[in-house]
Structures are given as structure tokens and as C-alpha cells.
Amino acid sequence: MHFENNYRSMNESILPDRALIEDTLTRMERGETPKRRPRRLRRIVTLAVAAAVAVGCITPALAANVPAVYQALYDISPRIAQALMPVNESCESSGVKMEVVSAAIDGDTAGVYLTLTDTTGELFGSNAPDLYDSYSLHYPARIGQLSQCHLVEYDAKAAAATYYIEIANIGGEQYIGDKFTFSVRQLLIGKQKQTGVGVSYDLSDVPLDPQTAVHPINGASSIGAMPAEIDRKINGDGYDFLVPQGSLWQSDDGIFSLTAAGYADGYLHLQYAASKSLAQSNHAELFLHAPNGTQIWHEYTVSYNDYENDISYTDFVYPIRCEDLPNCTLSTNMYTTAARMEGNWQVTFRLESK
16 A cells, blocks of 8 residues: 555656646547547547546656657647656667757757767768758647757767757747657668769750650759749649650669750750669769869759659759750769668757756
8 A cells, every 4th residue: 555655656746737637638628639630549549648647657667668658648748748758868779879968948949969879889880870850859849840960070989979959940939848858760871972973974965855744843952043934833733854764874883873864945954863862862963064164053953753663853954055065074972871770769858048
């Protein structure tokens, strides 16, 4: 009996405020659920979890070690989920240890310094892993968040990498609370960069008015302002991409290839394909050089994905006269990774206001 009373007392000391729990349950009963409507089974589980919180059956250890419990709670109330999470500033998954070194908030911006250490000494190699945009600071920002990750240092001998990650709430929304959970789901291992690689293709053979096909756009970029006509296409139903004409050029590793070329309406269009672009973030840049070696910048690029074969196609568009194409040359910068690592790296820590 004494053990039962002591155990309940321990739970009560670490549970979120009772009023908060009751308010959350009341909102659930009224049907005030998250915008994404879960399936009925998920809702039943969520209600059961909430009820368990109310009677004191869920401990921080359960919330931390059972991802489904934490996610169900987070869907109901991020405040309850974070209140239940114990402070644990390091964790290990798939042979990699993640640790938060320091963290702070400054109004609408959170800054986190963290380290990743290869505990096996055999995973990272000579380059630090990439977090592959799979990281997240769990916070219910009303509009959304913008983030950026910088590699601060990599000690290849110790197989340890230090990163600084900055996450800002869009619209200036101030961070509320002092305990937050940060997670990483995937790492890209063995990043490599090759620069200034020559692309052997005779630009005097570029066909006029090449065949095109409409595809939805998965990405677009421009050096300056996007041309209005192109901007309308990008924001419309799709873009007229070049139809692949075969392998006009291919990299030694077979990952990248020049797949199409054409000239139309005062622009040179070149299409570049990258395999394993989604799984491993392989990508490249394509550069056009005048006969005197001066670089001719592309005006914009557009991309679409072949999801079935994991290939991305990017059309580079250059403003140049057709008669200037002979004796122009091409080069490329290529970025590849050896593998993608899956894991469940999750730490909970306290943020201090600056």
C-alpha cells in the first residue's frame, strides 16, 4: 500500500498541471482535434492515452521510450507531451550518439549546438554526415518554421561532428516554454564533391525547337527575379520540360548524365539527370562557358522527379544567341553521398532565454 501511494505521489509530481489535462480532455470531447483528421483507430488510441494521463498511468519514461505514446500526446497537446518528457540531453541509435551541447532561445528563434559521434569508428569516414533536412525541433508553430544547419567542426580522428542549428518561427511567433524535444531521423554518410568536371558535348549540334512534355514542378531556382512568363508556368499546372534524348554525356560513376539539349525562343535548354536523388540527395550544377572561358549564368532552373526510379531531371535555361553556341563549353559540380542511415535520435533539453 505504501509503495502504491509513493508511486502515485511520484507521478503527480512530474505530470503536467491538472487544469491543463482537464482542458485538453474537454477540447477532445468537443471535437476540437488537430486539423489533420486521424483515422478512427488512431483517435481511439489517442483518447486512451489521454485518459491514461488523466489518471496518472503514464510516466516520463513511457512517453520518452514509446514513440507512439509521445506522438499521440503531442497531437492532443504539445504542452502535455513536453511536460512528460524527461530531460535527456544525449541518446544513441544505429551506432551514432547525439548530444545537445547548448541551446537557447531569442524571441522567435531557437539555436542548438549538438554533436554526433560515431561510436563504432567505422561509419562516418573522412567526412561529417549530413542531417538531410530530417531534423525537427518539436514546437507547434502556428504558421511554420524556417531552419538552417551549419557544420561547425568535424574531428575525423574522434569521428565527432559539431553542428549549429537555427530554427525560427515564421511570422515572429515567440517560443513559449523552456523544455523542448529535438529529433533527427536520417543521416547521409560519405558526402563527396567534385568540382569543375568537364562535360563533353558539342553545343553546335543543339537541336532547334526540341520536343517537350509537361510535368509538375518539384523545384525551381533563379539567379535574379524569375521571368514573369516562367513564374506563371511554375505556379500553374506544370512546365514544358525537355524530353530525354538519351545519354548525351555521363559521369564516370554513372550517377549524373546530360539527357537532353535544345534551343528555343532565345534560350539554350539543357537537361541534367541525377540518380538516387531522393534517397541520397545526389545533385549537380551545370555551367556554360563562352569561348573565352567567361561563365554564362543560367537564368533559371526547374526540376521534376521520377519517383519510381528515383531520378530527378533538371532543365537549366541560359540566355544566349544560337550563333554563339559553337565553341562554348560545359562543366559541372557534382555532389554525392555513399549511403543513407536511418535512426531514431531524440533528445529533450531545456532552452534558456538569451
